[in-house]
Amino acid sequence: MKASLIKRGSIAARERISPDIYIFTIKEPSVADTCSPGEFVNIAVSGKSLRRPFSVFEAGNGTFKILFRITGSGTRILSNCSEGDELDIMGPLGKGFGQPGENPLFVAGGVGAAPLYFLSLKSTCPGTFLHGVCSSDDYIDLEPVSAKGHKIVAVSEESDNCTVIDILDKYIKDAGTVYVSGPRAMMKKAAEISKSNNKKCFISWEERMGCGTGLCQSCVVKTLHGYRLTCTEGPVFKAESIDWNDC
Numbered sequence: 001m002k003a004s005l006i007k008r009g010s011i012a013a014r015e016r017i018s019p020d021i022y023i024f025t026i027k028e029p030s031v032a033d034t035c036s037p038g039e040f041v042n043i044a045v046s047g048k049s050l051r052r053p054f055s056v057f058e059a060g061n062g063t064f065k066i067l068f069r070i071t072g073s074g075t076r077i078l079s080n081c082s083e084g085d086e087l088d089i090m091g092p093l094g095k096g097f098g099q100p101g102e103n104p105l106f107v108a109g110g111v112g113a114a115p116l117y118f119l120s121l122k123s124t125c126p127g128t129f130l131h132g133v134c135s136s137d138d139y140i141d142l143e144p145v146s147a148k149g150h151k152i153v154a155v156s157e158e159s160d161n162c163t164v165i166d167i168l169d170k171y172i173k174d175a176g177t178v179y180v181s182g183p184r185a186m187m188k189k190a191a192e193i194s195k196s197n198n199k200k201c202f203i204s205w206e207e208r209m210g211c212g213t214g215l216c217q218s219c220v221v222k223t224l225h226g227y228r229l230t231c232t233e234g235p236v237f238k239a240e241s242i243d244w245n246d247c
Contacts, residue, residue, distance in 0.1 A: 005090045005091065005093070005213070006088070006089075006090055007028050007030060007031055007088075007089045007090070007091070008028070008086055008087070008088065008089070009026040009027055009028030009031065009086065009087050009089050010026070010027050010028075010084060010085065010086050010087070011024055011025070011026060011027075011081055011082065011083050011084060011085050011086075011087065012025045012026065012027045012063055012083065013025035013083060014081070014082065014083050017067075017137075017138070017139075017140060018135070018137040018138050019137075020069050020070040020079075021067070021068070021069050021070075021111060021138055021140075022067075022068055022069075022070075022079050023057065023065055023066070023067050023140075024065065024066050024068075024078075024081075025063050025064075025065050026063060026064055026065070026066065026087060026089070027062060027063050028062075028063070028064065028089060029062040029063075031056075031059070031064055031089060031091050031092055032059045032060060032061070032062050032063050032064040033059075033062070034092060035056045035059050035064060035091065035092035036092070036096040036097075036122075037056070037096050037097050037115055037116075037118040037119035037121075037122050038055070038094065038095065038096030038097040038115050038118075038119065038204055038235065038236040039055075039056055039091070039092040039093060039094045039095070039096045040053050040054060040055045040056060040091065040092070040093050040094050040115075040212075040235060041053070041054055041056065041064075041066070041089050041090060041091030041092060041093065042054075042089070042090040042091060042093060042209065042212035043066075043078065043087055043088065043089055043090075044087070044088035044089075045074045045075075045077050045078055046077055047077065048073075048074050048077070050074075050209070050210055051090065051209075051212060052074050052075060052078065053093075053209050053212060053231075054066040054067075054068055054114070055067075055114040055115040055118075055181075055204065055235075056091075056092065056114070056115070056118055057114040057115075057117055057118055058117065058118055058121065058144075059118065066114070067111050067113065067114040067117070067140065068111060068114075069110070069111045090212055090213075093212050093213070093231060093232075094230075094231060094232065094234060094235050094236070095232075095233065095234060095235075095236055096115075096236055097115070097119050097179060097202055097204075097236050099122070099123075099124070100119060100120075100122075100123040100124075100125060100127065100176075100177060100179065101125065101176050101177055102125045102176045103125065103126075103127050103128075103174060103175050103176035104119075104120070104123055104125060104127035104128075104175070104176055104177055104178075104179060105127055105128050105130070105171055105172060105175035105176070105177070105178045105179070105199075106119065106120050106127065106128070106129045106130065106150075106179050107130050107164050107168065107178060107179065107180045107181075107182070107186075107190050108129070108130065108131045108132070108164070108180075108181055108182055109132050109133075109163075109164060109181070109182020109183050109186045109187075110132070110133055110134065110138065110182055110183065112181035112182030112183065112186075112204070112206075113131055113140060113181070113182075114181070115181050115204045115235075115236075116129070116179055116180075116181050116204070117140070117142075117145060119179060120145045120148060120150055121144060121145065121148060123148065123150070125176075126148070126149035126150055126151075127150050127151070127175070127176070128150060128151045128152075128153065128171050128175070129142060129145050129150045129151065129152050129153070130153050130154075130155075130164040130167065130168070130171065131152070131153070131154045131155075131164070132154075132155050132156075132157070132163045132164035132165075132182070132186075133154070133155075133156050133157070134156070134157050134158060135156060135157075135158045135159075136156045136158060136159050138156075139154060139156070142154065153167065153171070155167060163186070164182075164186070164190075165186055165189045165190060165193070168190060168193050169193065172193060172194065172197050172199060173197060175199055176199075176200075177199065177200045177201070177202065178190065178194045178199050178200065178201040178202070178239075179201075179202050179203075179204075180194075180201060180202070180203045180204070180239065181203065181204035184206075184247055187203045187205075187239070188244050188247055190203075190239075191203065191239035191240070191242065191244065192244075194239060195239070195240065200238075201238070201239035201240070202236055202237070202238060202239065203236070203237055203238075203239045203242070204234075204235050204236055205221055205230050205234050205235045205236075205237055205242075206230075206235065207219040207220075207221060207230040207234075207235075209230065209231055211231070212231045213231060213232065214229050214231055214232040217229060219231050221234065221237070221242065222242075222243040222246040223237070223241045223242055223243055224240075224241055224242070224243055225241060
């Protein structure tokens, strides 16, 4: 582990989106000024031996944001932190997306929107941002994405009775490259649709992690070229490289 990866940041703002979804703004300039879309941070949680990984949601002006849902005791402890509290952070970590080309199509499911939100803000070409959630209470503010020239299409399973996969065929034909992040089943289906339409597709893979630096090798993902580490060789992968039969 490189000592330079360990940082101390403080919570500058804490926003509750829904009963179990939060956005934290964290003041830590060395992370904020160097991270790229698709990269993540590993944050220590009080009382837990393992850090929790979070994709960077947005970054700039000395702060960065994380978007997360309470999924267990660790994220619940984190959600109870207050403005001004300090956090032990490792990052930025992993390999990101790179710069999107023309007509990008962002396909986000739930809080999987985090890395794609950041990517869309960095995109210099207008595209389309599909955001699917279970309940309309889970929508995040996509106005900054719209302000960058992207078309926003948001659907809720609860109120619209459909998912982003149900509407993907409508938008993929005019797309350049497809970028996907969200539940694994959703990413698998998006990868299949992208392949059938001869579109390049990149996914942001989520996996349980130990160290976040490749030492413990606990976050392996099976690809068609062997096992790869999510923390150092990902979390962004070409969708065509994943062995989806193993998922």
